[in-house]
């Protein structure tokens with residue numbers, strides 16, 4: 001509404017806005033507008049449309065100025081013709097204007113500072129939506145809307161990841177409120193993460209694109225939404241990549257975890273946290289199956305060490321702040337929408353492309369084995385953990401009593417050797433693999449994993465039902481359809 005009042009002088013523009021805003025009645029505003037349009041200074045225009053003394057920022061109306069004593073130091077006026085009007089400048093007027101200009105500058109500075117902080121805290125935009133505008137907040141709140149009695153409100157970190165996307169969809173489908181957060185890093189093809197995000201958004205799950213290390217963002221989310229639970233799945237995964245990029249493990253699995261626990265412990269109410277640890281914490285243990293009561297102080301990779309550190313950190317936050325925390329040790333999770341850095345996934349690609357795969361072998365020709373666990377079983381374990389989690393006992397950073405602290409193995413309990421896994425893939429892909437047997441490199445791998453799931457069975461009613469044969473069949477089916485669809489969309493003009 002101001003555009004027709006604006007001149008090329010920005011300070012005049014600002015003054016017009018401020019004066020207009022101060023005027024109380026529509027009549028005053030209308031007259032003020034007309035006078036400004038005709039070139040009168042904003043302060044003069046206010047003075048002319050109002051009663052003397054009504055607005056402290058107004059200049060004297062012309063009629064009053066005629067009688068105003070020309071006292072040096074108080075008010076010195078000059079008149080000259082200005083677009084058919086008498087232009088009057090005065091020191092009195094100038095000092096009022098100066099005050100306004102000063103506060104205007106302060107206001108503009110504060111606004112600029114706020115925008116700057118938001119910008120560099122990474123929460124200024126989600127997609128192309130500014131945090132300063134309502135749509136972003138609406139997306140967040142809408143995504144957290146609960147559609148069943150006693151439904152949960154869950155913040156899922158790593159929601160564009162493999163397990164994160166599956167858990168988010170499951171929760172949303174049963175009527176829980178779900179908000180995702182993911183930094184969409186390029187550890188593996190980000191287009192797969194984007195495709196998972198599209199799937200989530202189709203179901204009404206909003207994914208905030210940000211890093212869990214962004215404390216200001218987490219604080220904003222917790223102030224907007226009373227999360228009952230946090231499903232923390234954001235992490236730097238992969239055992240062997242830790243030798244290439246150790247810093248990324250510290251960033252996500254240690255600093256990120258601490259940042260998340262900080263946000264949770266400060267929240268009021270504090271949410272219950274369920275988070276992903278890893279079977280790799282069993283490291284070089286020889287006693288099988290691996291039990292939660294076994295020692296876990298021999299990690300074979302930095303990845304495993306950061307997960308083990310996470311378990312210790314979880315204990316601390318539970319102990320000091322009363323956060324309810326459940327850690328889940330995942331055993332080589334696989335399935336549709338899986339991670340391209342995992343062996344079953346890149347073996348599939350290589351077999352289809354007729355390329356050679358390296359199959360590792362332990363000392364003395366021992367075949368390596370994994371307790372491969374199908375994604376749907378893991379999702380059930382995650383959701384059961386959320387459903388059975390007790391409330392945190394603290395609030396606003398203060399502990400009010402002891403809180404629940406749990407750890408569960410989520411495995412399949414039926415380890416399969418890597419060569420057998422390759423045979424299953426060959427069968428479903430209807431292709432022979434070109435295999436190169438190589439000694440297991442010293443890069444963090446362990447020879448075997450095998451979960452004891454008694455605890456999860458007892459407390460979570462966790463019972464995995466998908467064997468590797470069935471699970472890989474579903475994976476291959478998904479792989480073919482996903483790649484034929486993305487090939488088609490790539491070839492579209």
Ligand SMILES: O=C(O)[C@H]1O[C@H](OP(=O)(O)OP(=O)(O)OC[C@H]2O[C@@H](n3ccc(=O)[nH]c3=O)[C@H](O)[C@@H]2O)[C@H](O)[C@@H](O)[C@H]1O
Nearest residue numbers: 237238278279280330331332342343344358359360368445
């Ligand atoms: O349960 C976990 O805590 C971890 O599971 C997963 O690690 P791993 O069990 O090591 O899975 P993955 O890499 O698929 O290798 C599978 C098998 O293939 C063998 N392998 C691997 C590569 C290769 O080129 N050749 C080969 O024989 C390899 O020696 C191994 O025997 C997750 O990646 C990890 O993030 C973490 O979640």
